Amino acid sequence: MGLFGFSFKKVKQGLAATRKALIDPIRQLLMRELSDSVIDELEARLIQSDIGVKTTVHLIEQIRKSYKAGEIKRGDEVIDFLKAHLIEMFPPADRAIHFAESGPTVILVGGINGAGKTTSIAKIAKALRDENKTVMLAACDTFRAAAVEQLEIWSQRLGVDIVKGKQGGDPAAVAYDACEAAVARGVDVLLVDTAGRLHTQDHLMRQLTKIRDVCAKKVPDAPHEVMLVLDATTGQNAINQAKLFKQAIDVTGLFLSKLDGTAKGGIVVAIREQLDIPVKFIGVGETPDDVEPFDPEKFVDALFS
Amino acid sequence: MLDHLTEKFNNALRSLSGRGKISEDNVREAMAEVRNALLEADVHYDVAKTFCDDVVKRAEGTDVIQSLRPGEQMIKIVHDELVGLMGPVDTHIMYVQPGPTVIMMCGLQGSGKTTTCGKLAAYLKKKGKSVMLAAADLQRPAAVEQLRTLATQVQDDVTGPGAVKFYGEPDKCAEYGKAVGVAVKVCRNALKEARKQHVDVLILDTAGRLHINDDLMGELRQVDKAVQPHQIYLVIDAMTGQDAVNSAKAFNEQLELDGVVLSKTDSDTRGGAALTVKSVTGKPIKFVGTGEKIDALEEFHPERMAGRILGMGDVVSLVEKAQEQVSQEEAEALQEKMAKGKLTMDDFLDQLRSVRKMGSMKTLLGMLPGMGQQIKNMDIDDEQLNQTEAIIQSMSKEERNNPDLLNQSRRRRVAKGSGTRTDEVSQLTKGFDMMSAMTKQMAGMSKLQQLRSLSGLGQQDLASFGTSGGPRLKTKERSARKRKDRKKKSRGGKSRRR
Ligand SMILES: Nc1nc2c(ncn2[C@@H]2O[C@H](COP(=O)(O)OP(=O)(O)OP(=O)(O)O)[C@@H](O)[C@H]2O)c(=O)[nH]1
Numbered sequence: 196m197g198l199f200g201f202s203f204k205k206v207k208q209g210l211a212a213t214r215k216a217l218i219d220p221i222r223q224l225l226m227r228e229l230s231d232s233v234i235d236e237l238e239a240r241l242i243q244s245d246i247g248v249k250t251t252v253h254l255i256e257q258i259r260k261s262y263k264a265g266e267i268k269r270g271d272e273v274i275d276f277l278k279a280h281l282i283e284m285f286p287p288a289d290r291a292i293h294f295a296e297s298g299p300t301v302i303l304v305g306g307i308n309g310a311g312k313t314t315s316i317a318k319i320a321k322a323l324r325d326e327n328k329t330v331m332l333a334a335c336d337t338f339r340a341a342a343v344e345q346l347e348i349w350s351q352r353l354g355v356d357i358v359k360g361k362q363g364g365d366p367a368a369v370a371y372d373a374c375e376a377a378v379a380r381g382v383d384v385l386l387v388d389t390a391g392r393l394h395t396q397d398h399l400m401r402q403l404t405k406i407r408d409v410c411a412k413k414v415p416d417a418p419h420e421v422m423l424v425l426d427a428t429t430g431q432n433a434i435n436q437a438k439l440f441k442q443a444i445d446v447t448g449l450f451l452s453k454l455d456g457t458a459k460g461g462i463v464v465a466i467r468e469q470l471d472i473p474v475k476f477i478g479v480g481e482t483p484d485d486v487e488p489f490d491p492e493k494f495v496d497a498l499f500s
Numbered sequence: 501m502l503d504h505l506t507e508k509f510n511n512a513l514r515s516l517s518g519r520g521k522i523s524e525d526n527v528r529e530a531m532a533e534v535r536n537a538l539l540e541a542d543v544h545y546d547v548a549k550t551f552c553d554d555v556v557k558r559a560e561g562t563d564v565i566q567s568l569r570p571g572e573q574m575i576k577i578v579h580d581e582l583v584g585l586m587g588p589v590d591t592h593i594m595y596v597q598p599g600p601t602v603i604m605m606c607g608l609q610g611s612g613k614t615t616t617c618g619k620l621a622a623y624l625k626k627k628g629k630s631v632m633l634a635a636a637d638l639q640r641p642a643a644v645e646q647l648r649t650l651a652t653q654v655q656d657d658v659t660g661p662g663a664v665k666f667y668g669e670p671d672k673c674a675e676y677g678k679a680v681g682v683a684v685k686v687c688r689n690a691l692k693e694a695r696k697q698h699v700d701v702l703i704l705d706t707a708g709r710l711h712i713n714d715d716l717m718g719e720l721r722q723v724d725k726a727v728q729p730h731q732i733y734l735v736i737d738a739m740t741g742q743d744a745v746n747s748a749k750a751f752n753e754q755l756e757l758d759g760v761v762l763s764k765t766d767s768d769t770r771g772g773a774a775l776t777v778k779s780v781t782g783k784p785i786k787f788v789g790t791g792e793k794i795d796a797l798e799e800f801h802p803e804r805m806a807g808r809i810l811g812m813g814d815v816v817s818l819v820e821k822a823q824e825q826v827s828q829e830e831a832e833a834l835q836e837k838m839a840k841g842k843l844t845m846d847d848f849l850d851q852l853r854s855v856r857k858m859g860s861m862k863t864l865l866g867m868l869p870g871m872g873q874q875i876k877n878m879d880i881d882d883e884q885l886n887q888t889e890a891i892i893q894s895m896s897k898e899e900r901n902n903p904d905l906l907n908q909s910r911r912r913r914v915a916k917g918s919g920t921r922t923d924e925v926s927q928l929t930k931g932f933d934m935m936s937a938m939t940k941q942m943a944g945m946s947k948l949q950q951l952r953s954l955s956g957l958g959q960q961d962l963a964s965f966g967t968s969g970g971p972r973l974k975t976k977e978r979s980a981r982k983r984k985d986r987k988k989k990s991r992g993g994k995s996r997r998r
């Protein structure tokens with residue numbers, strides 16, 4: 196399955212190695228007859244994936260019920276059970292990207308500090324460019340030191356256009372200029388990078404809403420996608436992040452970054468459950484190639500590895 | 501902020517007090533709730549489990565079993581245990597002679613290393629150190645430029661006797677994976693340059709990396725070997741979940757950390773990662789990052805963090821706790837008097853005594869976000885309280901009920917009786933007048949406002965009669981700094997306005 200329907204080949208070797216090393220003892224455990232201690236172990240795994248206490252308790256309850264009813268007998272059957280459950284939660288329709296019918300598609304990207312916004316934009320830009328779409332970047336992070344330079348380097352490396360403003364300038368004004376330029380130059384996709392901000396900083400969240408409003412005013416139906424970039428190592432706080440970013444800019448999907456580490460990113464399950472936000476992409480490294488469409492099956496496998 | 505945790509914790513304790521005496525079983529039951537609360541605060545599964553087992557062991561000791569107020573005892577045990585695990589505070593940076601003292605910053609991608617380098621430089625500049633910031637991240641686009649900008653900003657905008665320089669070799673930058681190992685050379689050159697320029701502290705900003713990336717971790721070990729940093733700090737995001745255990749462990753095993761910086765604590769995270777990291781590395785959390793700006797670096801306070809993890813930064817329950825110190829009727833009687841402005845010296849004495857009782861509550865109050873600061877920083881001086889008591893006790897009943905009677909000759913008598921000086925007695929009456937005026941105002945306020953103005957009291961009014969009759973309440977420089985910051989903000993920061 197490809198990112199936007201084209202194929203994706205890159206597998207991370209180092210990652211595969213570490214995962215393999217971890218898998219065997221767990222498989223052994225799970226092949227065993229289900230018992231309270233096996234269920235406890237499953238509970239530990241779920242908690243350790245950051246899926247959250249509530250969701251874990253909920254899932255474990257269901258497992259116990261099915262176990263008592265004789266529907267499942269072994270640990271590995273639980274995985275199948277959970278897989279089915281979670282896959283149902285993340286249907287393929289989730290991963291669809293909404294493109295504009297005519298004129299530029301605007302993708303607004305937000306998230307807390309250091310989540311991986313700028314890098315994720317480079318990844319999406321490259322994937323689109325490789326699909327022969329014309330791409331433009333908007334450098335709306337006018338705050339953080341060298342943030343514009345960072346995006347500019349990506350635009351040069353990828354050979355795509357960039358619209359930038361002055362350091363310390365109004366980010367909404369940059370968005371305005373970028374939308375205008377995107378329409379004028381007839382680009383296919385405009386990717387809007389924004390400064391990292393904590394969801395608890397009201398004035399900065401309002402600033403983000405303003406950027407969204409500017410896009411909406413300049414380009415019909417924009418923004419067509421609003422991606423919240425979420426660092427997979429984030430714990431329970433991610434729920435608050437998603438809630439408040441959704442309020443401010445009506446997030447349409449998550450970009451779950453840094454899944455190439457040992458963190459499982461289980462919090463997206465709770466976010467899907469509580470806020471109905473799907474996961475669209477995952478980030479698995481620092482280069483523009485390190486992006487994959489979210490694959491719930493692989494994701495669930497990794498939860499237990 | 502919604503505090504699920506407080507809720508759970510209270511539930512657990514309510515069930516304890518409802519059943520009277522504590523048995524081993526109901527402690528366990530309550531601790532299961534506490535465990536869940538810790539997990540919701542992102543404390544690692546194993547760490548939470550060990551923690552709860554330890555607390556249960558302690559709680560099963562005689563103290564709690566025989567206690568009449570099990571809930572409070574439990575809070576205290578849990579809280580103390582947390583504080584104990586996360587402390588002690590150690591923000592000391594050891595400087596070597598001759599310099600430079602070399603500090604290396606490392607951590608996962610995006611954790612806040614570069615920003616922390618800038619903040620630390622500002623911190624050191626204020627302390628009069630000359631600092632060199634060296635850019636050892638040659639891989640992330642514009643990382644060198646980011647550090648250069650921060651160095652300039654600290655040098656230009658932060659006032660302090662020190663100086664901040666920058667070292668970088670931007671021509672050595674390369675795409676991801678193509679500059680592995682180059683950092684070693686750059687760090688070596690930076691050290692040479694730092695020696696030549698006689699800087700006190702050299703700070704190395706390394707590239708973000710995964711703890712499971714052998715090549716990049718190997719690079720850090722090489723830098724470690726080549727320049728032998730005196731301090732290696734791990735910068736970790738306060739919002740990190742269960743994975744904190746893996747990354748902290750790996751970094752510590754491969755580099756032998758000296759300390760941890762917990763960044764982005766200005767978010768609404770519970771910050772359980774702090775406990776996780778401390779328990780798996782055993783290394784002190786030195787600083788916390790409290791914002792994006794260059795001065796947003798504070799020393800770590802384990803009590804505050806413990807309160808945060810437990811969700812105890814809850815004003816209402818603190819007010820309740822404060823009220824327990826004074827009985828309900830006493831409080832109501834006092835309120836009435838306050839409203840009428842009819843405060844007597846005896847009331848004043850009672851108030852002072854309850855301030856003294858509050859000494860034990862300092863830690864608790866200190867956990868209040870924002871306002872607890874002043875209270876935490878005030879020293880309640882027992883000797884001064886004794887003197888105040890002595891002075892008031894040397895007054896006649898008449899004088900205590902109506903302090904206006906205290907003319908110069910009466911004051912002399914009171915001074916003699918209490919073994920103090922006349923001016924000390926005068927100071928006290930002045931303080932009393934101030935306090936009555938204030939309490940009159942306070943009577944119309946809500947509990948929260950009262951508590952707030954109480955913290956203001958520590959800052960100004962009580963301090964003003966601190967040296968003589970009243971309790972000596974010192975507020976340290978932080979509140980003053982905060983005030984200055986506010987002023988700055990209202991003018992709009994020069995270049996860093998958003
Ligand atoms: N391992 C790994 N690192 C990533 C991934 N995505 C981003 N990063 C790294 O994370 C760090 C932060 O990424 P940025 O793209 O600068 O994050 P940002 O959200 O734009 O940061 P601010 O603009 O400062 O808020 C960089 O070092 C990136 O290389 C990923 O999927 N995997």
Ligand SMILES: Nc1nc2c(ncn2[C@@H]2O[C@H](COP(=O)(O)OP(=O)(O)OP(=O)(O)O)[C@@H](O)[C@H]2O)c(=O)[nH]1
Nearest residue numbers: 308309609610611612613614615708764789790791
């Ligand atoms: N709110 C807040 N933001 C912070 C804090 N510390 C750092 N940041 C922000 O977090 C983001 C990442 O910080 P950096 O210093 O670039 O992180 P880094 O670890 O050097 O990142 P890489 O070099 O890409 O691995 C930036 O947007 C910073 O402004 C903090 O204490 N609070």
Ligand SMILES: [Mg+2]
Nearest residue numbers: 312313336342
């Ligand atoms: Mg960025």
Ligand SMILES: [Mg+2]
Nearest residue numbers: 613614637643
């Ligand atoms: Mg950096």
